Amino acid sequence: MKAIFITGANRGLGKGFVEYSLNKGYRVFAGVRNILDFDEKLTSNHNLTLIPVDITDEVSITNAFLLVKKETEHLDFLVNNAGNNKDSATNNNKDIVCKLSQLDRNVLLDMFNVNSISPMMVLKQFLPLLQGKPSFVINISSARSSNKDENQNTNGNYGYRASKAALNLMTVASLFDLPPNVRTFAVHPGSVKTDMNPTGTDLPIDQASKIIEITNNWKDEFNGKFLRYDGTIYPL
Numbered sequence: 001m002k003a004i005f006i007t008g009a010n011r012g013l014g015k016g017f018v019e020y021s022l023n024k025g026y027r028v029f030a031g032v033r034n035i036l037d038f039d040e041k042l043t044s045n046h047n048l049t050l051i052p053v054d055i056t057d058e059v060s061i062t063n064a065f066l067l068v069k070k071e072t073e074h075l076d077f078l079v080n081n082a083g084n085n086k087d088s089a090t091n092n093n094k095d096i097v098c099k100l101s102q103l104d105r106n107v108l109l110d111m112f113n114v115n116s117i118s119p120m121m122v123l124k125q126f127l128p129l130l131q132g133k134p135s136f137v138i139n140i141s142s143a144r145s146s147n148k149d150e151n152q153n154t155n156g157n158y159g160y161r162a163s164k165a166a167l168n169l170m171t172v173a174s175l176f177d178l179p180p181n182v183r184t185f186a187v188h189p190g191s192v193k194t195d196m197n198p199t200g201t202d203l204p205i206d207q208a209s210k211i212i213e214i215t216n217n218w219k220d221e222f223n224g225k226f227l228r229y230d231g232t233i234y235p236l
């Protein structure tokens, strides 16, 4: 049975990964900030364990690691999905991340903390569970990190674009340290209909399925790269 740990698993794309993985019969460890925010309908599934975790808190990550380790010796997938964008980061005051005249240092730092640094802190602590057998570290990035953004360019969005670009490069950097059995990639998940992107056109479970499919059709050239959900290499 495959085992997966997903951060930000209570809603949006993260929940899509949970639903896809449960449908596939995986052992699912759903990382959530607040377990009360999790859909009760899913909790009766015996393959699911809720793991409280705030990815910006080292002690919280350690506790999450210990809870997962109690139940499995190996993870096939670590999905660094939790992230924040202008609305979730700023309570709808987009200008403090999107307009140069109003940029707010602390909000920008928070976006780098959540989107770029925390995924590496999670990887650092979870690495012992990725040893031995083949594993994939999937870092959920965004087309917004690319100079060739396929979405309409509506604003600068300094914090989101730059913090996801940093995540892409942290993914490259991790290649120097990961053992050969651990493969990693950053990935643009599409335009996913979630709280972060209410006008999104893709369903979370479909995009989760496509992203896992990349690992089934794995090519060595993907390692460390920024990919699109359809398994093509995304231009940076």
Ligand SMILES: NC(=O)c1ccc[n+]([C@@H]2O[C@H](COP(=O)([O-])OP(=O)(O)OC[C@H]3O[C@@H](n4cnc5c(N)ncnc54)[C@H](OP(=O)(O)O)[C@@H]3O)[C@@H](O)[C@H]2O)c1
Binding pocket: 007, 008, 009, 010, 011, 012, 013, 014, 032, 033, 034, 037, 053, 054, 055, 056, 080, 081, 082, 083, 084, 085, 088, 114, 140, 141, 142, 143, 188, 189, 190, 191, 192, 193, 194, 195, 196, 197, 200
């Ligand atoms: N939706 C899209 O079209 C789209 C496009 C490109 C990339 N992405 C990326 O896809 C990922 C998922 O996005 P989404 O659209 O599903 O967003 P979402 O609906 O806003 O969900 C964000 C998730 O991240 C969690 N989270 C935020 N900060 C956290 C923290 N410090 N610790 C733990 N969990 C935290 C949230 O938990 P709470 O519920 O506790 O707040 C929530 O579960 C993100 O990395 C996003 O940047 C999305």
